[in-house]
Structure formats: C-alpha cells, structure tokens
Amino acid sequence: MTLFIGTISQKGGVGKSTLARLIAREYALAGWNVKIADLEQIPIILVHTRQR
Numbered sequence: 001m002t003l004f005i006g007t008i009s010q011k012g013g014v015g016k017s018t019l020a021r022l023i024a025r026e027y028a029l030a031g032w033n034v035k036i037a038d039l040e041q042i043p044i045i046l047v048h049t050r051q052r
Contacts, residue, residue: 003032016040 005023007016017038028034 003027 005020007020009016017040020036020038024034024036
C-alpha cells in the first residue's frame with residue numbers, strides 16, 4: 001500500500017515543506033518506508049536534510 005500526502009498553498013512561507021518533513025518523520029519513526037519529494041523551485045526539504 002502506498003500513501004501520498006501533499007501540502008499545498010499558493011502563498012510562500014507558510015510552512016508547507018516543514019509540515020511535510022515533520023509528517024514524513026513521524027511516519028518513518030512509526031516504521032513506514034518514507035520517501036518525500038519537494039516540488040518547490042528551491043527544494044527546502046533537501047536543504048534541511050543535508051543540514052542534519
């Protein structure tokens with residue numbers, strides 16, 4: 001089974017990437033195999049992941 005979750009807003013700076021990352025983290029901690037894609041022009045999630 002595959003689960004897709006999206007965070008969508010036309011306004012920037014509302015925390016879409018942060019929310020997606022936090023949801024993915026919780027599912028990963030629960031044992032799910034998680035993959036996340038950031039479709040923003042600047043991939044914020046990739047930046048956060050590399051900083052950790």
